Amino acid sequence: MSNRVINILVPIISIIIGLIVGAIVMVVSGYDPVQGYMALWTGIFGDSYSIGNTIRQITPYILAGLAVAFAFRTGLFNIGVEGQLILGWLAAAWVGYAFELPKVIHLPLALLAAAAAGAFWAFIAGFLKAKFKVHEVIATIMLNYTALYIANAVISKLSDGGFKTERIHESASLRSPFLRELTDNSSLHYGIIVALLMVVVMWFILEKTTRGYELKAVGFNKNAAEYAGMSVNKNIILAMTISGMFAGLGGAMEALGTFQNASIKPGFTGIGFDGIAVALLGANTPLGVVFGASLFGSLKYGALNMPNAAGIPEEIVSIIIALIIFFVASGYIIRVGLQKLSKKKEGQ
Amino acid sequence: MKKRKFGLVLTSVLAASAILGACGAKDEEKPAKENENATSGENNKEAFTVAMVTDTGGVDDKSFNQSAWEGLEAYGKEHGLKQGDGFDYLQSKTDADYETNLNLLIRRDFNLIYGIGYLLKDAVEAVATENPDNQFVIVDEEVAADNVASVKFKEQEGAFLAGVAAAKMSKTGKIGFVGGMDIPVINRFQAGFVEGAKAVNPDIEIQQKYTGAFDKADLGKITANSMYSSGVDIIFHAAGATGKGVFSEAKERKKKDPNANVWVIGVDADQYEEGKVDDKTNVTLTSMLKGVNSAVIDISNKAKNGEFPGGQTLTYGLAEDGVKLADSRGAIPAEVQTVIDEYKEKIVKGEIKVPEKVEK
Numbered sequence: 001m002s003n004r005v006i007n008i009l010v011p012i013i014s015i016i017i018g019l020i021v022g023a024i025v026m027v028v029s030g031y032d033p034v035q036g037y038m039a040l041w042t043g044i045f046g047d048s049y050s051i052g053n054t055i056r057q058i059t060p061y062i063l064a065g066l067a068v069a070f071a072f073r074t075g076l077f078n079i080g081v082e083g084q085l086i087l088g089w090l091a092a093a094w095v096g097y098a099f100e101l102p103k104v105i106h107l108p109l110a111l112l113a114a115a116a117a118g119a120f121w122a123f124i125a126g127f128l129k130a131k132f133k134v135h136e137v138i139a140t141i142m143l144n145y146t147a148l149y150i151a152n153a154v155i156s157k158l159s160d161g162g163f164k165t166e167r168i169h170e171s172a173s174l175r176s177p178f179l180r181e182l183t184d185n186s187s188l189h190y191g192i193i194v195a196l197l198m199v200v201v202m203w204f205i206l207e208k209t210t211r212g213y214e215l216k217a218v219g220f221n222k223n224a225a226e227y228a229g230m231s232v233n234k235n236i237i238l239a240m241t242i243s244g245m246f247a248g249l250g251g252a253m254e255a256l257g258t259f260q261n262a263s264i265k266p267g268f269t270g271i272g273f274d275g276i277a278v279a280l281l282g283a284n285t286p287l288g289v290v291f292g293a294s295l296f297g298s299l300k301y302g303a304l305n306m307p308n309a310a311g312i313p314e315e316i317v318s319i320i321i322a323l324i325i326f327f328v329a330s331g332y333i334i335r336v337g338l339q340k341l342s343k344k345k346e347g348q
Numbered sequence: 349m350k351k352r353k354f355g356l357v358l359t360s361v362l363a364a365s366a367i368l369g370a371c372g373a374k375d376e377e378k379p380a381k382e383n384e385n386a387t388s389g390e391n392n393k394e395a396f397t398v399a400m401v402t403d404t405g406g407v408d409d410k411s412f413n414q415s416a417w418e419g420l421e422a423y424g425k426e427h428g429l430k431q432g433d434g435f436d437y438l439q440s441k442t443d444a445d446y447e448t449n450l451n452l453l454i455r456r457d458f459n460l461i462y463g464i465g466y467l468l469k470d471a472v473e474a475v476a477t478e479n480p481d482n483q484f485v486i487v488d489e490e491v492a493a494d495n496v497a498s499v500k501f502k503e504q505e506g507a508f509l510a511g512v513a514a515a516k517m518s519k520t521g522k523i524g525f526v527g528g529m530d531i532p533v534i535n536r537f538q539a540g541f542v543e544g545a546k547a548v549n550p551d552i553e554i555q556q557k558y559t560g561a562f563d564k565a566d567l568g569k570i571t572a573n574s575m576y577s578s579g580v581d582i583i584f585h586a587a588g589a590t591g592k593g594v595f596s597e598a599k600e601r602k603k604k605d606p607n608a609n610v611w612v613i614g615v616d617a618d619q620y621e622e623g624k625v626d627d628k629t630n631v632t633l634t635s636m637l638k639g640v641n642s643a644v645i646d647i648s649n650k651a652k653n654g655e656f657p658g659g660q661t662l663t664y665g666l667a668e669d670g671v672k673l674a675d676s677r678g679a680i681p682a683e684v685q686t687v688i689d690e691y692k693e694k695i696v697k698g699e700i701k702v703p704e705k706v707e708k
Contacts, residue, residue, distance in 0.1 A: 266561030
């Protein structure tokens with residue numbers, strides 16, 4: 001079997017195995033797997049409403065995935081996407097309601113503010129890593145908590161002790177009556193275009209610019225890159241900052257698209273952490289991230305329909321979804337298996 | 349050889365997907381048709397169907413959401429409806445799910461849809477504007493729309509009585525309040541509790557703490573631990589599922605030392621079962637009942653009879669029996685109960701006005 005065939009077969013087989021194991025879980029706990037998967041399917045693709053909402057769910061996952069993937073390519077593990085996303089969310093919401101500007105200025109400004117907030121938060125971790133050798137994993141994890149509680153405190157302050165900011169002005173909103181009508185009142189918004197644009201941006205930076213080449217070189221081998229005359233420290237800071245920018249934009253999707261405000265959160269949203277899995281599923285490539293995010297977003301959103309249409313309790317649904325993702329993520333095992341199988345055959 | 353192998357794998361995958369796809373399609377048609385029949389059949393019988401969307405606390409929070417669900421169940425039972433197409437609930441895992449869940453229920457043609465909790469305000473508002481022909485109820489918040497009825501409670505009045513009970517029963521002179529998020533609804537619980545306790549004992553020490561969440565039992569447990577350790581003997585919680593942690597801390601203390609003087613005052617629903625240590629001991633002093641269940645039954649029946657109070661705000665207080673203290677099952681002695689009843693009388697008559705916010 002050629003490598004190409006294996007590359008196509010691996011994800012397909014992993015998803016099928018995941019579905020089978022999920023079905024076993026449903027049968028064991030006394031639910032009809034066919035009905036369950038039908039509910040999942042219609043929950044994702046059933047009508048224009050579900051498709052709209054599925055795309056809406058995929059949007060922040062793409063940006064969170066890009067953020068993690070970009071840092072990965074430079075050899076950095078950005079666990080702080082969650083915190084950067086929360087601050088981006090807050091920044092976008094604040095710009096969204098505090099200013100009154102025409103749409104052509106307001107919307108880009110809100111997006112920029114979110115990107116800047118996320119970038120700044122990631123910059124701190126990058127700076128500490130470059131200057132003081134503070135490991136970015138520790139720095140970003142801790143910065144997640146500070147971001148969460150800072151955002152909560154600021155929202156409480158902004159809203160005079162309330163739990164959410166004012167609604168953003170129409171001029172900063174990514175929502176559109178056209179998309180809502182098209183998808184039967186789903187919360188689909190134009191954020192998906194921003195997300196896909198960023199996919200192109202990441203590809204362009206990494207593949208088409210000298211800077212991108214340097215970033216990748218640092219990721220492959222820090223010492224070699226330094227020997228070749230590249231500034232490792234500068235590249236680390238830059239990689240984290242760009243990564244944080246993607247994460248901040250992910251937060252803007254929630255602020256300007258889905259929720260139209262920022263509210264106090266008792267805990268993490270989970271989007272940033274799922275972004276790690278999205279990036280890994282997508283092999284840290286821009287296009288791969290789109291697929292990873294689509295899988296994650298679809299499953300997450302479609303799963304809501306399983307208790308609704310098939311009466312399967314949420315806990316079981318969570319197990320099934322986790323199993324499917326687990327098997328997709330462990331595609332490596334299947335890859336090795338397939339390679340062995342084809343080698344054996346050739347040996348005969 | 350290589351090619352054949354690949355061909356085999358490919359065909360088997362294709363075959364599998366075709367089979368799966370085929371049975372999928374058949375099954376998709378079936379439930380859809382059944383649903384249609386079911387709903388049209390019911391419409392003939394004029395069954396009035398109701399459903400609710402919980403906030404992130406979940407339907408088994410032993411508190412607010414659960415109380416609402418019990419109301420729906422009781423309504424369903426009363427009118428011979430079945431769970432699923434007669435009455436049902438959907439749980440929200442994150443606040444992104446509110447709108448989706450409301451829309452899912454609309455698609456299933458429920459006649460009346462409840463949004464349980466102030467968190468759902470924006471979602472109910474948005475969905476109600478887009479679906480002017482559907483009827484909605486929002487609990488604990490107000491939405492100004494003709495197809496939405498708003499339900500509010502005077503939590504401060506019930507909490508006042510809980511404060512009286514706590515101050516009268518405390519031996520250490522220290523009592524505690526554990527809140528969920530620091531928001532107007534919970535502020536009302538806090539204000540009533542503080543006011544009530546101070547009414548009977550102006551010198552009482554009241555520790556007040558917000559955990560910031562309704563779904564974090566571990567936080568509730570830690571908070572209760574620090575309060576009990578500092579000499580507090582009665583804690584009133586208004587924290588949804590976070591309050592489960594307050595109960596487990598109190599129960600652990602009681603288990604270790606049967607003479608430990610620790611009590612919890614439950615909230616929203618009668619949380620007597622929650623405080624059970626063994627058959628003889630229980631840490632639940634009483635519970636401040638918030639009649640979400642009876643409000644739900646009340647409004648469902650009104651709507652069924654064509655008297656849906658759309659656009660109105662219904663307020664349930666002590667006078668309307670919307671809030672009250674649960675049976676203490678002997679934990680509160682008769683003389684204390686008399687004091688509580690006296691205060692209740694005064695509030696109902698309007699002699700005491702309970703504030704909605706703690707004065708700072």
